[in-house]
Amino acid sequence: MRVVIVGAGEVGSNIAASLADSHDVVVVDVDPERVEEVKYSLDVLAIEGDGASIDTLEEAGVADADLLIASTDDDETNLATCGTAKALGDPFTIARVKQVGFLRTWERSRGAFDVDFMVCSNLVAAEDIVQVIGLPAAVNVEQFAQGLVQMAEFEIGESSSVAGQTVSEADQYELLTFAAILRDDDVEIPDGDSRIEAGDRVVVIGMPKAVHEFALTAAPTRMPNDATNVFVVGGGEIGFQTAQLLQERGLSPRLVERDPERARELAEQLSETVVLQMDATDTDALERENVGTADVVVAALDSDQNSLFAALVAKRLGAKRAVAVVEDGDHRDLFETVGVDAAVNPRVVTAEEITRITREETAEKLTFIEDDRAEVFEVEVDGDSVLAGRPIRESVADLPRGVVVGSIVRDRELVSPRGDTVVEVGDHVVLFVDSSVAEEVTAAV
Template sequence: MRVVIIGAGDVGRAIAANLEASHEVVVVDRDGDVVEELTYSLDVLALEGDGTELETLREADVEQADLVIACTDSDEANVVVCGATKTVSDAFTIARVRRRTLLETWEGSQGAFGVDFMVCTDLLAAQAIVRISGLPATQDVDTFVGGLVRMAEFEIDADSPVAEMTVQEADCYDSLTFAAIFRGDEMIVAGGDTVIRAGDRVVVIGSAGSVADFAGDVVPSTTDDEEVIIVGASEIGFQAAREFEEHGYRPRLIERDPDRAREVAESLPNTLVMESDATDTEFLAREHVDEADVVVAALDGDEKNLLVSLLAERLGVDRTVAVIENREYTDLFETVGVDVAVNPREETAEEIVRFTRAGHTEKVAMLEHDRAEVIEFEVSPESVLAGETIVDATAALPNGVVIGAISRGGELVTPRGETVVEPGDHVVVFVDAKVLDAVIEAI
C-alpha cells in the first residue's frame, strides 16, 4: 500500500514509524529540518512542502496513493488536504481534527469536504480517559466487536491478591484469556505456569464482565460509586466530563478561568463545575479532593498536569490520570508517580493505523508504545485459522500470538484448546509487534 502522510508531528511520525517496514510511505512537512531528520531516521520518502497545495501533492504522487492521511496541527489545513487530494486522486482520505464540532458536522454529511474518515484527537483522548478510569489498576483499556470484547492492561502491585500466583491459579473467570505479561523490557506470552509478579503489567482479553471481575480481584474496590474529579476545562477536560456523564457519572470539574467555567457549566448538566485554582491546597482540602477515586489532570500543559497529579497523589487520591502532549514524557510521568498518562496523539495514531491493515482487520489497539498490538479481524475461508482448533491455529502462527476472544453470530466464544475457528468469526488476537507483518499476511 502507498501511504502519503501530510504533517510530521507526533501523530504523523508515529504512523510513519509503524508503517515503514510494510508499506511504501511518503511524509510531507513544511519544516525542512524535520524532513531532513526523517530522511535519516525512518525508511520513508520525506518531502518538504505545503500539503494544501496541489503542486506538493503531485510531487508526493498522490495520484498513485491508496491512502492519504492529513495530520497537521491545523484542522482546516487537514480538511483542505483531503479536498485537494480528491481532485487528483481516488485515494482514501483521513483527516485528523481536534474540534468535536467539526467532527459532528462531517458525521452529518459523511463524505463532505473530500474526507472519507475523520478522527477527533480530543474526543479519542477523552474516551480513553473514561475507559481507563472505569477499571482500577488499568494502564490501557479498549473494546472490540462493538463492545462485546474488552482488552485491558493491569499493573500488579505487591499487595494485589494475584501477585505471585500462576496464571492457572489466577484464571477463575468464565470468559477471560490471559494474553501476555510485560515485565520491564521483557514481554512474556502467558502460559498456565507463568507466575504473575509485583510490577508486572498483565494483558487480558475477554467479556466486559469477566475483565471487570478480574479488575476487582487485582484491586478490591472499597466503594460502589466512584467519584471523579477533572482538573481543567480544556477541550479534552470538557469532552471527558461529557463522556463521564454519558456513562452515568456525576463528575466534578475544577476550572480557574471564570468565563470558561461558566461556559462549560451551562453545557454539562450533571457535572459540578467549580471555579478555583487546583493548586490551592486549602480549596482542595475544603472540597475533600483527597476522597476522590480518580483525579484527571487535563490542563493545557504537560508540566501543569504533572504538578496537579503529584499534588493529588500527595493528598491521598487513589488514582491519577494525566493528559500529556509530549509522547516522550509518558514513561517519566508514570515513573514519578502518575498512575496513567494518556497521550492524545498516540490515541489518534492507533485509530488511523487500522486503515493500513489487511481489508478485514477491523480494529487495532497498540500496547506499550507499539511493542505489541491487539487486533480484531474477520476470519475468511482462506485464513490459516479457518476450520482449525485453537491449538492447531496457534501452532500455524508465529510465536508471540495469543487468540484472546471469538465472536460468532454476535455471541462471545471463549477460546479453549479444542475450540474450532470458523469462517465469518470475529477474532481478537494479541500479537507481538515483531511478528505482526507475518500474522497479518497469514490471517
C-alpha cells in the first residue's frame, strides 16, 4: 500500500515508523530539519514542501496513493490537504484535527471536507484520561470486545504484595492473563515461573472485574474504591472534554480555570461540573479548595511546565493520584519519574488511533504499550487465520516469539485462553504482540 503522510511532527513520525516496514511510505513536511531527520531515521521517502499544495502532492505521488494522512498541527491545513488529495486521485483520506467542532460537522456528514476518517486529538486524549481515571492504579488502560475485555498496565512498587512473587503465585484471578513483564528495555513473555520485581510494569488482559481485583493487589495504596472526587485543572479543550466525559459517566467533577470569561463559558456548558475561577498554579488557592482530598487530579494546563507543577502540588497536598497532559513526548517519562502517576500525550494517542485505522481490515482495535515496544489488538477470527480450529498451544507455536493470546470472546462470553483451548471461527481474540513481529502476526491471524 502506498501511503502519503503530510506532517513529520510527533504524530506523523510515529505513524510513519509503524507503517514503514510493510508499506511504501512518503512523508511531506515544510520544515527541512524534520525532513532530514525522517529521511535518515526511517526507511521512507521524505519530501520538503507544503502538503496542501497541489504541486507538492503531485511530487509525492498522491494520484497513485492508497492512503493520505494529514497530520500537521494546523486543522485547516489538514482539511485543505485532504481536499487537494481528492482533486488529484482517490486515496482514503484521514485528517487529524484538534477542534471538536470539525469532528462534529464531519460526523453529521461523513465525507465532509473530503475527509474519509477524522481523528480529534483533544477528544481522544480526554477519552484516554477517563480510561485511566476509571482504573486509578493503572498507567495505561484500554477496552476491547465492546467493553467485555480490558487491558491494563501496572507499575509494581516496592510495597506491592506481588513484588517478588512468581506469575503463578500472583495469578489468583479468573479470566485474567499475564501478558507481559516490561523491565528496563526488555519485553518478557512470562510463564508461571517468571518473577515480578519492584519497578516492573506488568500488562494484564481479561475480564474488567478481574483486572480491577488485580489492581487492588498490585497497587492497593493507589487504588481508591471509587474515583468519584475528581479535579480537572485547566479549562482548555482537553480539560473541557474530560469534564464532559466524566459527567456522562455520572460524576460531578470540579474544574479549575483561571480566565473569568472562559470559566463562565464552561459553567454554562457543563451543568454537572463545579467550575472554580482561580489560578491553578496558586498553591494556597488549591489548598483552600481541598484539592488534597481528590481521588484523581487531572492537570491539563497550557504548558507542560504548568501541568507538572499543578500535578505535583496536588500530590503534595494529599491527592491520591495525578494524571497530566504532556504535549512534548520527550517529557512523558520525566513526568512519571518525578511523581505523576500517568502522563497522557495527545499526539501519541492520536498516532495510535490513526495507525489502528490503517489496519482496520485485520485489527478491530489497536493500542500501543510504552509508545511502541508492544501492541495489543483485537481480531475476529476467520477461516484463513492460523488460530482457527486449533488449540492455542499449536497455533502460537507457528507464530514468531512474542505473542500472547490474552482473551477470547465467543458469543459475548469470555472463554479462558489456556493452551488446549480451541479458537473457533467468529471468536474475537485479543492478542499481546511484541512490536518487532507485529506485522507478521497481523498477516497470519
